[in-house]
Amino acid sequence: MPFQRIQPEKLSHSVERQIELLLLRGILRPGERLPAERDLAEKLGVSRPSLREALANLQNRGLLTARAGAGVYVEELLDSAFSDTLVQLFAAHDEALFDYVSFRRDMEGMTAERAARHGSDTDLKVVDTVFKRMEAAHQKRDPMEEAKLDAEFHLSIVEASHNIIMLHMMRAMFNLLHEGVFYNRQIIFRNPAIRNDLLAQHKCINDALQARDAAGARHAAEAHMDFVDQFLSDMKRSQKNEDIARLRFQHAQQAR
Structure with a gap:
């Protein structure tokens, strides 16, 4: 037997x-x-x-x-899924930055959709509470606090999705940002126009979640990451143009 x-x-x-x-x-x-x-x-x-x-x-x-x-x-x-050597390699190449944003776009959309479907009422209350703190920080114009709450908001959605693999993977993803591997998040929140756009995007995500609109939550989360991708692309382009302009200026000064 x-x-x-x-x-x-x-x-x-x-x-x-x-x-x-x-x-x-x-x-x-x-x-x-x-x-x-x-x-x-x-x-x-x-x-x-x-x-x-x-x-x-x-x-x-x-x-x-x-x-x-x-x-x-x-x-x-x-909360670290990557070796120090690999993290240093990520930091040295823009290709890794945009692949990171692309990966997060897919994951953010998926977790928002799952959170709308599987999150408990308490889960969604936590997300809403973090968003209200974001609104308060926005009024204070505190880039450091806004960047911190931005990560907390997105992670609260991942937690509400009730998928432990997604949770630990996304924590590792946000840990890379916390360490400044790809870019300083506070840069984004120092631009008044960008700050307003970001708050509106987070509101769209939160509104869809509170309404348990799974498709709407996914679309809002993906649209938000598309915006971040475009912002970073524009920022990199501006930095490159500035570097070229400085070389021209230096060359012109030496030619006199």
């Missing part, structure tokens, strides 16, 4: 599995500090030795890291 005796599971294994799922679902985020040992053991209803065993196993697997005198943290590298 194909039956096997049921083995009781160790408490440490139950703890380990619960933390695994929180990491997998993106609820615990890279760099986030776990509660103090006493508090966490109490929350989980387990002994501190069982908790320590679970945390040690997760650290050995590279999911958590202990910092002397500071506690246990989610491993930072969990």
Whole structure:
């Protein structure tokens, strides 16, 4: 007969599995500090030795890291899908920039469509809350805050799509922007006209999501990334023209 005796599971294994799922679902985020040992053991209803065993196993697997005198943290590298060497290669070539934007266009459209269909009411409330914070930051004309909330808005949509592969891939994508691999996001938000356009585009995405208009959400997200692509293309062209103009100016000055 194909039956096997049921083995009781160790408490440490139950703890380990619960933390695994929180990491997998993106609820615990890279760099986030776990509660103090006493508090966490109490929350989980387990002994501190069982908790320590679970945390040690997760650290050995590279999911958590202990910092002397500071506690246990989610491993930072969990939001990095690329080696440092590859990231440096990306940064050196414009081709990678526009392929990045193209990839994000496809992913943003897909996640917005999924969020409209599969996101819970609470998911969509989170997206709407982030958008309202974007509106407030827009009024303050704070490029740094607007750039931060821009990433938070898009990631909240990815979370609402309820696809863990998309979630971790997009977190890795936004981590590249956070590190300034391709361009400084704040540049976009320093242009008053562009800022207004971006806010209007984010409003279109949010409105479609709140209405659970899947096709509309996808179209709005793709249109937004098309706008970003055009802006970056124009910016690169302007930079190239400026470089050529400086060479001409230098040459003219030397010819006098």
